[in-house]
Amino acid sequence: MAQPTSAATFLQALRDEGLTVIEVGNWRTHNRNSKGPFGPVHGVMIHHTVTKGTANTVALCRDGHSTLPGPLCHGVIDKEGVVHLVGYGRTNHAGAGDPDVLQAVIDERQLPGDNEATADGNRHFYGFECINLGDGKDPWPAAQLLAIEQVSAAICRVHGWSARSVIGHLEWQPGKIDPRGFTMTSMRQRVEARLKAGKPTVPPVTKPPVKKPPVKPVYEPFPGAAWFVMGRKSPIVAAMRRRLVAVGCNRYQTSANPDVLGTGDKASYEAWQRKCGYTGTAAKWPPGKTTWDLLKVPNS
Structure with missing residues (x-):
């Protein structure tokens, strides 16, 4: 009780x-x-x-x-x-x-x-x-x-x-x-x-050697919903595609032009947003910041 x-x-x-x-x-x-x-x-x-x-x-x-x-x-x-x-x-x-x-x-x-x-x-x-x-x-x-x-x-x-x-x-x-x-x-x-x-233990965090901060973040920051225009060509698109495939949301019909934003990216990203628990219009294109951050697209 x-x-x-x-x-x-x-x-x-x-x-x-x-x-x-x-x-x-x-x-x-x-x-x-x-x-x-x-x-x-x-x-x-x-x-x-x-x-x-x-x-x-x-x-x-x-x-x-x-x-x-x-x-x-x-x-x-x-x-x-x-x-x-x-x-x-x-x-x-x-x-x-x-x-x-x-x-x-x-x-x-x-x-x-x-x-x-x-x-x-x-x-x-x-x-x-x-x-x-x-x-x-x-x-x-x-x-x-x-x-x-x-x-x-x-x-x-x-x-x-x-x-x-x-x-x-x-x-x-x-x-x-x-x-x-x-x-x-x-x-x-x-x-x-x-x-x-017993309670699972979290491995101790080992501090890395002091280095100059990297010029770019590890993951690509959210570029804003307006960035996702069909036909846009960018290495970010290719990196996003690789991550969508890796998390089991592959809805691509062709391997051509992996760095050009197209309908396969739209279908795959909507599948990812549904996997994150979003439904209805909330799961529709374009990407949102929360699901983008969860996807962890490597910085190109």
């Missing part, structure tokens, strides 16, 4: 565990607190989404739908193990569940079977949606399973909980099957081992 951490502490705990985290929009204040309290918190709940595709899943979990307003969780864990934060506070992820299960989580003992749904899970659990079809066939990549282990351990660590504070939706609410494809028993064993190993 504990009061929820601040959003800043929550974010830092995830990063301290070694996770890659993308902050989506106004996630720190996006919640359902007007519908009820968030806290005291007792544990972490894991779900699968029954969707595929990162951008549309992140948008769905942030915004919800007509019958269930968002946010639908605190974070979305994609297939690559990246955590997309979409809300903080009360979120529509757990629904009503078994009060005996809740008490077992509080006591950190073995869970009983769930056979009723009268306790408010949205109030008492952090929730993470993991991108998976939930059909028993869609694979769970090692990077995604590691991220589930890491987010669970991070929150348990910051609250002083054991791995018994980590449960699946199927252990909370009768009729639910998520997450399907791995067992929560095996995941709790992973979390327990991680907690016993």
Whole structure:
């Protein structure tokens, strides 16, 4: 049992565990607190989404739908193990569940079977949606399973909980099957081992020898949205193209004229903005400064 951490502490705990985290929009204040309290918190709940595709899943979990307003969780864990934060506070992820299960989580003992749904899970659990079809066939990549282990351990660590504070939706609410494809028993064993190993250590920063500052920055600074005009020729375009291919956003149809801005660059960069969690018009061309800085285009 504990009061929820601040959003800043929550974010830092995830990063301290070694996770890659993308902050989506106004996630720190996006919640359902007007519908009820968030806290005291007792544990972490894991779900699968029954969707595929990162951008549309992140948008769905942030915004919800007509019958269930968002946010639908605190974070979305994609297939690559990246955590997309979409809300903080009360979120529509757990629904009503078994009060005996809740008490077992509080006591950190073995869970009983769930056979009723009268306790408010949205109030008492952090929730993470993991991108998976939930059909028993869609694979769970090692990077995604590691991220589930890491987010669970991070929150348990910051609250002083054991791995018994980590449960699946199927252990909370009768009729639910998520997450399907791995067992929560095996995941709790992973979390327990991680907690016993201690908090990950950050390698010490070694100061480089004193040198004159470089004339140019390591990465190309954002040239401004107006710079991205079709047909512009520049080594910056070629450097951007190499980075878009490297991050898995290759939508190019030809290798010709790599230093000339064209439709392939537009399609590839829009794919990158969607991968960064942007949707709708926010994901459209031209590039924005935030996603440009995240892309880390080498200085030409």
